[in-house]
Amino acid sequence: MRLRLGAVLVTALTIGIALITLVGLLGTNIGPISAQIERFGITDFARLLLQFAAVTAAVAVLVGVVNLLGVHLRRTRRRGQAIYSAVLILSFVIVLGFGILPRDNEARAAVDGVQIALETAFSGLVLFSLVYGAVTIANRRPSWASLLFVATVVTVLVGALPVRGLGPIATVADWLNRVPVDAGGRAILLGIALATVIAGVRVLIGQGRATRE
Template identity: 40%
Template sequence: MRRAIALLASVIVITFGFLTLTGLIVGEDLGFLSALAGAFRVAELTSVFLELVVVTVGVTIVIGILNLLMVHGGRVVRARRGWPYSILLLISALAVIALTIAERLALLPAVDGERPASMILLETVQVPVESALAALLLFSLVYGAYRLMHRRVTWTNLLFTLVLLVALLGALPLPGAGISLLASVRDWLMAVPVSAGARGLLLGIALATVVTGVRVLLGQDRSYRD
Protein backbone atom coordinates (compact mmCIF):
# COMPACT_ATOMS: atom_id res chain seq x y z
CA MET A 1 0.00 0.00 0.00
CA ARG A 2 2.79 2.41 0.88
CA ARG A 3 4.58 1.65 -2.37
CA ALA A 4 1.38 2.34 -4.31
CA ILE A 5 0.95 5.68 -2.54
CA ALA A 6 4.60 6.55 -3.19
CA LEU A 7 4.19 5.64 -6.87
CA LEU A 8 1.04 7.75 -7.12
CA ALA A 9 2.82 10.70 -5.49
CA SER A 10 5.71 10.34 -7.94
CA VAL A 11 3.37 10.26 -10.92
CA ILE A 12 1.48 13.35 -9.71
CA VAL A 13 4.64 15.34 -9.02
CA ILE A 14 6.29 14.40 -12.32
CA THR A 15 3.13 15.19 -14.30
CA PHE A 16 2.63 18.58 -12.68
CA GLY A 17 6.33 19.33 -13.01
CA PHE A 18 6.45 18.56 -16.73
CA LEU A 19 3.25 20.50 -17.39
CA THR A 20 4.56 23.55 -15.56
CA LEU A 21 7.95 23.34 -17.25
CA THR A 22 6.32 22.97 -20.67
CA GLY A 23 4.05 25.94 -20.08
CA LEU A 24 6.98 28.12 -19.07
CA ILE A 25 9.29 27.07 -21.91
CA VAL A 26 7.05 26.58 -24.93
CA GLY A 27 6.22 29.87 -26.64
CA GLU A 28 4.25 30.80 -29.74
CA ASP A 29 7.02 30.33 -32.31
CA LEU A 30 7.85 26.64 -31.92
CA GLY A 31 5.48 25.32 -34.56
CA PHE A 32 4.03 21.92 -33.71
CA LEU A 33 4.98 22.13 -30.04
CA SER A 34 3.24 25.48 -29.68
CA ALA A 35 0.13 24.14 -31.40
CA LEU A 36 0.13 21.05 -29.18
CA ALA A 37 0.58 23.11 -26.03
CA GLY A 38 -2.20 25.44 -27.15
CA ALA A 39 -4.53 22.53 -27.86
CA PHE A 40 -4.11 21.18 -24.33
CA ARG A 41 -4.09 24.70 -22.81
CA VAL A 42 -0.80 24.07 -21.09
CA ALA A 43 -0.18 27.79 -20.55
CA GLU A 44 -3.48 28.18 -18.69
CA LEU A 45 -2.72 25.14 -16.56
CA THR A 46 0.72 26.51 -15.75
CA SER A 47 -0.79 29.82 -14.70
CA VAL A 48 -3.23 28.01 -12.41
CA PHE A 49 -0.42 25.93 -10.90
CA LEU A 50 1.67 29.03 -10.20
CA GLU A 51 -1.29 30.79 -8.62
CA LEU A 52 -1.85 27.77 -6.39
CA VAL A 53 1.80 27.89 -5.36
CA VAL A 54 1.49 31.58 -4.47
CA VAL A 55 -1.66 30.90 -2.45
CA THR A 56 0.04 27.99 -0.69
CA VAL A 57 3.03 30.14 0.22
CA GLY A 58 0.71 32.85 1.53
CA VAL A 59 -1.22 30.37 3.66
CA THR A 60 2.06 28.97 4.97
CA ILE A 61 3.19 32.45 6.01
CA VAL A 62 -0.13 33.06 7.78
CA ILE A 63 0.17 29.73 9.60
CA GLY A 64 3.71 30.61 10.64
CA ILE A 65 2.58 33.98 12.02
CA LEU A 66 -0.29 32.37 13.93
CA ASN A 67 2.05 29.73 15.33
CA LEU A 68 4.47 32.45 16.44
CA LEU A 69 1.68 34.34 18.19
CA MET A 70 0.39 31.17 19.86
CA VAL A 71 3.83 30.17 21.11
CA HIS A 72 4.57 33.57 22.61
CA GLY A 73 1.03 33.87 23.94
CA GLY A 74 1.45 30.57 25.74
CA ARG A 75 4.76 31.75 27.14
CA VAL A 76 3.08 34.87 28.54
CA VAL A 77 0.17 32.91 30.03
CA ARG A 78 2.49 30.42 31.71
CA ALA A 79 4.91 33.18 32.78
CA ARG A 80 7.87 31.33 31.38
CA ARG A 81 11.36 32.74 31.17
CA GLY A 82 11.54 35.70 28.80
CA TRP A 83 7.81 36.44 28.89
CA PRO A 84 8.33 40.27 28.85
CA TYR A 85 9.97 39.92 25.43
CA SER A 86 7.02 37.82 24.31
CA ILE A 87 4.63 40.58 25.39
CA LEU A 88 6.67 43.10 23.41
CA LEU A 89 6.59 40.85 20.36
CA LEU A 90 2.84 40.30 20.62
CA ILE A 91 2.13 44.01 20.99
CA SER A 92 4.36 44.88 18.04
CA ALA A 93 2.92 42.17 15.80
CA LEU A 94 -0.70 42.99 16.60
CA ALA A 95 -0.07 46.72 16.17
CA VAL A 96 1.50 46.23 12.74
CA ILE A 97 -1.28 43.85 11.65
CA ALA A 98 -3.98 46.28 12.83
CA LEU A 99 -2.23 49.20 11.14
CA THR A 100 -1.94 47.32 7.85
CA ILE A 101 -5.59 46.25 7.95
CA ALA A 102 -6.66 49.83 8.67
CA GLU A 103 -4.67 51.07 5.69
CA ARG A 104 -6.11 48.39 3.41
CA LEU A 105 -9.64 49.34 4.45
CA ALA A 106 -8.87 53.06 3.94
CA LEU A 107 -9.61 53.74 7.61
CA LEU A 108 -6.27 55.47 8.12
CA PRO A 109 -5.33 58.31 5.75
CA ALA A 110 -1.84 58.46 4.33
CA VAL A 111 0.67 60.52 6.28
CA ASP A 112 2.33 63.43 4.44
CA GLY A 113 -0.01 62.79 1.54
CA GLU A 114 2.16 60.02 0.08
CA ARG A 115 3.75 57.52 2.41
CA PRO A 116 1.49 55.24 4.45
CA ALA A 117 1.96 54.95 8.18
CA SER A 118 3.25 51.39 7.89
CA MET A 119 6.18 52.56 5.75
CA ILE A 120 6.98 55.33 8.22
CA LEU A 121 6.88 52.76 11.02
CA LEU A 122 9.20 50.53 9.02
CA GLU A 123 11.66 53.34 8.41
CA THR A 124 11.66 54.55 12.01
CA VAL A 125 11.92 51.13 13.66
CA GLN A 126 13.24 48.51 11.26
CA VAL A 127 15.97 50.60 9.65
CA PRO A 128 17.55 51.72 12.97
CA VAL A 129 17.45 48.14 14.22
CA GLU A 130 19.22 46.94 11.07
CA SER A 131 21.79 49.72 11.46
CA ALA A 132 22.44 48.65 15.05
CA LEU A 133 22.90 45.05 13.94
CA ALA A 134 25.33 46.20 11.25
CA ALA A 135 27.31 48.06 13.91
CA LEU A 136 27.40 44.91 16.03
CA LEU A 137 28.65 43.02 12.99
CA LEU A 138 31.48 45.54 12.69
CA PHE A 139 32.61 44.93 16.25
CA SER A 140 32.25 41.17 15.76
CA LEU A 141 34.54 41.28 12.73
CA VAL A 142 37.14 43.37 14.55
CA TYR A 143 37.04 41.09 17.58
CA GLY A 144 37.25 38.03 15.34
CA ALA A 145 40.32 39.44 13.60
CA TYR A 146 41.91 40.13 16.98
CA ARG A 147 41.25 36.58 18.15
CA LEU A 148 42.66 35.12 14.94
CA MET A 149 45.87 37.13 15.16
CA HIS A 150 46.19 36.49 18.88
CA ARG A 151 45.83 32.74 18.47
CA ARG A 152 48.14 32.22 15.53
CA VAL A 153 49.64 34.39 12.81
CA THR A 154 49.16 32.71 9.45
CA TRP A 155 48.89 34.11 5.96
CA THR A 156 45.13 33.47 5.87
CA ASN A 157 44.58 35.26 9.18
CA LEU A 158 46.83 38.09 8.05
CA LEU A 159 44.95 38.38 4.76
CA PHE A 160 41.61 38.50 6.56
CA THR A 161 42.86 41.20 8.93
CA LEU A 162 44.34 43.31 6.12
CA VAL A 163 41.18 43.12 4.03
CA LEU A 164 39.09 44.02 7.06
CA LEU A 165 41.27 47.04 7.87
CA VAL A 166 41.23 48.23 4.26
CA ALA A 167 37.45 47.87 4.06
CA LEU A 168 36.86 49.69 7.33
CA LEU A 169 39.40 52.47 6.89
CA GLY A 170 38.43 52.99 3.26
CA ALA A 171 34.84 53.63 4.30
CA LEU A 172 35.77 56.46 6.66
CA PRO A 173 34.84 59.93 5.35
CA LEU A 174 38.22 61.46 6.15
CA PRO A 175 40.40 63.67 3.93
CA GLY A 176 43.86 62.68 2.85
CA ALA A 177 45.66 60.83 0.09
CA GLY A 178 46.05 57.70 2.21
CA ILE A 179 42.34 57.43 2.87
CA SER A 180 41.61 58.03 -0.82
CA LEU A 181 43.98 55.20 -1.75
CA LEU A 182 42.33 52.90 0.77
CA ALA A 183 38.92 53.90 -0.57
CA SER A 184 40.04 53.01 -4.10
CA VAL A 185 41.33 49.64 -2.92
CA ARG A 186 38.10 49.06 -1.03
CA ASP A 187 36.04 49.88 -4.11
CA TRP A 188 38.13 47.43 -6.14
CA LEU A 189 37.63 44.73 -3.51
CA MET A 190 33.88 45.28 -3.55
CA ALA A 191 33.69 45.38 -7.35
CA VAL A 192 35.92 42.40 -8.19
CA PRO A 193 36.50 39.74 -5.49
CA VAL A 194 33.31 40.33 -3.50
CA SER A 195 31.17 40.58 -6.63
CA ALA A 196 32.78 37.43 -8.03
CA GLY A 197 32.11 35.55 -4.80
CA ALA A 198 28.48 36.69 -4.72
CA ARG A 199 27.99 35.63 -8.33
CA GLY A 200 29.58 32.28 -7.57
CA LEU A 201 27.12 31.77 -4.72
CA LEU A 202 24.21 32.69 -6.98
CA LEU A 203 25.44 30.28 -9.65
CA GLY A 204 25.73 27.55 -7.04
CA ILE A 205 22.17 28.20 -5.87
CA ALA A 206 20.94 28.15 -9.46
CA LEU A 207 22.70 24.86 -10.21
CA ALA A 208 21.37 23.32 -7.00
CA THR A 209 17.85 24.42 -7.96
CA VAL A 210 18.23 22.90 -11.43
CA VAL A 211 19.56 19.63 -10.01
CA THR A 212 16.71 19.46 -7.50
CA GLY A 213 14.17 20.12 -10.25
CA VAL A 214 15.66 17.42 -12.47
CA ARG A 215 15.61 14.94 -9.59
CA VAL A 216 11.94 15.73 -8.99
CA LEU A 217 11.08 15.32 -12.67
CA LEU A 218 12.93 12.00 -12.81
CA GLY A 219 11.26 10.74 -9.64
CA GLN A 220 14.53 10.49 -7.74
CA ASP A 221 13.64 12.96 -4.99
CA ARG A 222 11.60 11.29 -2.26
CA SER A 223 11.13 14.29 0.01
CA TYR A 224 7.55 14.83 -1.15
CA ARG A 225 6.65 11.24 -0.26
CA ASP A 226 7.69 11.41 3.40
Protein backbone atom coordinates in the same frame (compact mmCIF):
# COMPACT_ATOMS: atom_id res chain seq x y z
CA MET B 1 10.61 -4.30 -3.31
CA ARG B 2 7.59 -3.04 -1.52
CA LEU B 3 5.82 -0.08 -2.99
CA ARG B 4 3.27 1.96 -1.17
CA LEU B 5 0.38 3.24 -3.20
CA GLY B 6 0.45 6.62 -1.55
CA ALA B 7 4.11 7.14 -2.23
CA VAL B 8 3.73 6.11 -5.83
CA LEU B 9 0.81 8.46 -6.27
CA VAL B 10 2.67 11.37 -4.74
CA THR B 11 5.71 10.71 -6.87
CA ALA B 12 3.71 10.48 -10.06
CA LEU B 13 1.81 13.63 -9.21
CA THR B 14 4.98 15.52 -8.44
CA ILE B 15 6.73 14.48 -11.61
CA GLY B 16 3.71 15.25 -13.74
CA ILE B 17 3.15 18.69 -12.31
CA ALA B 18 6.82 19.49 -12.49
CA LEU B 19 6.95 18.56 -16.13
CA ILE B 20 3.84 20.54 -17.00
CA THR B 21 5.12 23.57 -15.13
CA LEU B 22 8.51 23.35 -16.76
CA VAL B 23 7.13 23.05 -20.25
CA GLY B 24 4.53 25.70 -19.63
CA LEU B 25 7.01 28.22 -18.26
CA LEU B 26 9.39 27.61 -21.09
CA GLY B 27 6.49 28.69 -23.25
CA THR B 28 7.50 30.31 -26.45
CA ASN B 29 11.19 29.74 -26.02
CA ILE B 30 11.41 26.18 -27.18
CA GLY B 31 11.07 26.56 -30.88
CA PRO B 32 8.50 24.88 -33.09
CA ILE B 33 6.59 23.17 -30.32
CA SER B 34 5.75 26.44 -28.66
CA ALA B 35 2.62 26.72 -30.71
CA GLN B 36 1.52 23.29 -29.64
CA ILE B 37 2.14 24.17 -26.04
CA GLU B 38 0.03 27.25 -26.36
CA ARG B 39 -2.68 25.43 -28.25
CA PHE B 40 -3.09 22.73 -25.63
CA GLY B 41 -3.24 25.28 -22.89
CA ILE B 42 -0.18 24.04 -21.08
CA THR B 43 1.07 27.54 -20.55
CA ASP B 44 -2.15 28.67 -19.00
CA PHE B 45 -2.25 25.61 -16.81
CA ALA B 46 1.28 26.24 -15.67
CA ARG B 47 0.38 29.79 -14.78
CA LEU B 48 -2.60 28.53 -12.84
CA LEU B 49 -0.37 26.17 -10.90
CA LEU B 50 1.94 29.04 -10.23
CA GLN B 51 -0.87 31.07 -8.79
CA PHE B 52 -1.93 28.16 -6.64
CA ALA B 53 1.55 27.90 -5.26
CA ALA B 54 1.68 31.62 -4.55
CA VAL B 55 -1.65 31.55 -2.76
CA THR B 56 -0.53 28.54 -0.77
CA ALA B 57 2.58 30.41 0.28
CA ALA B 58 0.46 33.34 1.40
CA VAL B 59 -1.78 31.09 3.44
CA ALA B 60 1.31 29.53 4.95
CA VAL B 61 2.37 32.94 6.15
CA LEU B 62 -1.00 33.43 7.81
CA VAL B 63 -0.78 30.01 9.41
CA GLY B 64 2.68 30.87 10.65
CA VAL B 65 1.41 34.03 12.29
CA VAL B 66 -1.39 32.16 14.01
CA ASN B 67 1.01 29.47 15.16
CA LEU B 68 3.39 32.05 16.50
CA LEU B 69 0.61 33.64 18.48
CA GLY B 70 -0.42 30.28 19.86
CA VAL B 71 3.09 29.46 20.97
CA HIS B 72 3.50 32.74 22.76
CA LEU B 73 0.09 32.45 24.34
CA ARG B 74 1.21 29.19 25.87
CA ARG B 75 4.48 30.66 26.96
CA THR B 76 2.74 33.36 28.89
CA ARG B 77 2.02 30.70 31.50
CA ARG B 78 5.66 30.01 32.11
CA ARG B 79 7.66 31.76 34.69
CA GLY B 80 10.43 34.01 33.52
CA GLN B 81 9.44 34.02 29.89
CA ALA B 82 5.91 35.26 30.18
CA ILE B 83 6.83 38.91 29.96
CA TYR B 84 8.40 38.62 26.55
CA SER B 85 5.54 36.66 25.12
CA ALA B 86 3.04 39.07 26.63
CA VAL B 87 4.84 42.02 25.09
CA LEU B 88 4.85 40.30 21.73
CA ILE B 89 1.16 39.57 21.84
CA LEU B 90 0.37 43.07 23.00
CA SER B 91 2.47 44.54 20.21
CA PHE B 92 0.72 42.35 17.70
CA VAL B 93 -2.66 43.52 18.85
CA ILE B 94 -1.64 47.16 18.81
CA VAL B 95 -0.14 47.06 15.34
CA LEU B 96 -3.10 45.11 14.08
CA GLY B 97 -5.32 47.78 15.51
CA PHE B 98 -3.32 50.42 13.69
CA GLY B 99 -4.02 48.63 10.46
CA ILE B 100 -7.68 48.00 11.07
CA LEU B 101 -8.61 51.27 12.69
CA PRO B 102 -6.27 53.86 11.26
CA ARG B 103 -6.59 57.29 12.74
CA ASP B 104 -3.41 59.06 11.97
CA ASN B 105 0.09 57.88 11.30
CA GLU B 106 0.35 55.40 14.14
CA ALA B 107 1.42 52.63 11.82
CA ARG B 108 4.07 54.84 10.37
CA ALA B 109 5.31 55.60 13.84
CA ALA B 110 5.45 51.90 14.60
CA VAL B 111 7.42 51.16 11.46
CA ASP B 112 9.72 54.14 11.61
CA GLY B 113 10.22 54.24 15.32
CA VAL B 114 10.59 50.56 16.01
CA GLN B 115 11.20 48.44 12.98
CA ILE B 116 13.51 50.66 11.02
CA ALA B 117 15.33 51.88 14.08
CA LEU B 118 16.01 48.40 15.33
CA GLU B 119 17.14 47.06 12.01
CA THR B 120 19.35 50.03 11.44
CA ALA B 121 20.95 49.47 14.79
CA PHE B 122 21.56 45.85 13.95
CA SER B 123 23.05 46.84 10.64
CA GLY B 124 25.44 49.08 12.46
CA LEU B 125 26.66 46.16 14.48
CA VAL B 126 28.03 44.53 11.36
CA LEU B 127 31.04 46.78 11.49
CA PHE B 128 31.76 45.87 15.07
CA SER B 129 31.31 42.21 14.29
CA LEU B 130 33.83 42.46 11.50
CA VAL B 131 36.34 44.29 13.63
CA TYR B 132 35.87 41.89 16.51
CA GLY B 133 36.26 38.93 14.21
CA ALA B 134 39.43 40.34 12.77
CA VAL B 135 40.89 40.95 16.19
CA THR B 136 39.93 37.48 17.33
CA ILE B 137 41.50 35.86 14.31
CA ALA B 138 44.67 37.83 14.75
CA ASN B 139 44.92 36.95 18.41
CA ARG B 140 44.24 33.27 18.34
CA ARG B 141 46.42 31.66 15.77
CA PRO B 142 47.75 33.89 13.06
CA SER B 143 48.11 32.22 9.73
CA TRP B 144 48.49 33.39 6.21
CA ALA B 145 44.84 32.92 5.54
CA SER B 146 43.78 34.84 8.62
CA LEU B 147 46.22 37.62 7.90
CA LEU B 148 44.94 37.84 4.36
CA PHE B 149 41.41 38.04 5.65
CA VAL B 150 42.22 40.79 8.09
CA ALA B 151 44.21 42.73 5.55
CA THR B 152 41.39 42.50 3.03
CA VAL B 153 38.81 43.68 5.51
CA VAL B 154 40.93 46.60 6.61
CA THR B 155 41.77 47.57 3.06
CA VAL B 156 38.18 47.54 1.90
CA LEU B 157 36.92 49.41 4.92
CA VAL B 158 39.61 52.05 4.75
CA GLY B 159 39.26 52.32 0.99
CA ALA B 160 35.58 53.05 1.38
CA LEU B 161 36.26 56.03 3.60
CA PRO B 162 35.69 59.34 1.85
CA VAL B 163 38.87 60.80 3.17
CA ARG B 164 41.39 62.64 1.12
CA GLY B 165 44.79 61.09 0.85
CA LEU B 166 43.60 57.53 0.73
CA GLY B 167 43.77 57.25 -3.01
CA PRO B 168 46.16 54.30 -3.20
CA ILE B 169 44.18 52.30 -0.69
CA ALA B 170 40.97 53.15 -2.49
CA THR B 171 42.54 51.93 -5.69
CA VAL B 172 43.48 48.64 -4.09
CA ALA B 173 40.01 48.31 -2.61
CA ASP B 174 38.46 49.00 -5.97
CA TRP B 175 40.66 46.34 -7.55
CA LEU B 176 39.62 43.89 -4.87
CA ASN B 177 36.00 44.61 -5.66
CA ARG B 178 36.49 44.35 -9.36
CA VAL B 179 38.58 41.22 -9.65
CA PRO B 180 38.54 38.81 -6.71
CA VAL B 181 35.10 39.70 -5.50
CA ASP B 182 33.62 39.49 -8.97
CA ALA B 183 35.27 36.14 -9.49
CA GLY B 184 33.95 34.85 -6.22
CA GLY B 185 30.51 36.19 -6.93
CA ARG B 186 30.36 34.52 -10.29
CA ALA B 187 31.51 31.29 -8.74
CA ILE B 188 28.74 31.51 -6.20
CA LEU B 189 26.18 32.17 -8.89
CA LEU B 190 27.41 29.25 -10.93
CA GLY B 191 27.20 27.03 -7.90
CA ILE B 192 23.67 28.17 -7.18
CA ALA B 193 22.66 27.54 -10.77
CA LEU B 194 24.12 24.05 -10.79
CA ALA B 195 22.49 23.21 -7.50
CA THR B 196 19.17 24.49 -8.77
CA VAL B 197 19.43 22.37 -11.88
CA ILE B 198 20.31 19.30 -9.87
CA ALA B 199 17.45 19.86 -7.47
CA GLY B 200 15.05 20.25 -10.36
CA VAL B 201 16.28 17.13 -12.08
CA ARG B 202 15.96 15.15 -8.88
CA VAL B 203 12.35 16.19 -8.61
CA LEU B 204 11.71 15.31 -12.21
CA ILE B 205 13.12 11.82 -11.88
CA GLY B 206 11.42 11.15 -8.58
CA GLN B 207 14.47 11.35 -6.42
CA GLY B 208 13.46 14.40 -4.49
CA ARG B 209 13.39 14.25 -0.77
CA ALA B 210 9.65 14.72 -0.57
CA THR B 211 8.92 11.91 -3.00
CA ARG B 212 11.67 9.52 -2.00
CA GLU B 213 10.57 9.12 1.60
